[in-house]
Amino acid sequence: MKGFKSFVMQGNVIDLAVGVVIGGAFTALIGAFVDNLIQPVINVFGGDNPVGLAFAIIKGNDATIVNIGAVLSAIIAFLITAAVVYFVFVLPISSARKLDRKRRGLPEEEETAVSEDIILLTEIRDALTAQRDGSSPQS
Incomplete structure (x- = not known):
């Protein structure tokens, strides 16, 4: 039990747990944004079709619906998520590490x-x- 306690109390595990929780909330936020703002705009290009940019391969069979608008929305959601992760997390952390190395007087990371x-x-x-x-x- 002592080993488990030290494992759980390590900073990495707690950081990972916080990351998972925030990631889930962030995913819900991006999903709501895309479903309620982006998807209707994409569906406009479907014209009078009540399902937007979707079509049924076999008329009347909902199992054969190909929803291009949903795929485009998923791609947009991925791009938004990737951009936010890069600009909010990766870029600032990378800059902070470079500043920290510079402040400590350590050499720049060299290529292998x-x-x-x-x-x-x-x-x-x-x-x-x-x-x-x-x-x-x-x-």
Whole structure:
């Protein structure tokens, strides 16, 4: 029980729980926005069709309805969600991390260096290519 308690009390678990709760509320908010504001605008393009941009493959059979408006609404909801997550969470956190590294005097994050294995494999590739083509390897 002690191990479970320390696991639950870790910051990561609590942060994850808060993220899930806020994510659920955020999803409901975006869903309501799209269903009540975006979907009616998309359905306008369906003309006189009472279901907007939907059509039935077999007339009178509701199981064969293809609802293009709902798909477009889902795409718009995804794009709105992705944009908000990026601009509200990812971008500020990334900027804060860069500022923190700068303030601490730490070097900027560097790209990973090419390992010796990759260098050796590149040399072998160049040698095999030169041997096949009859030319000298490139350096």
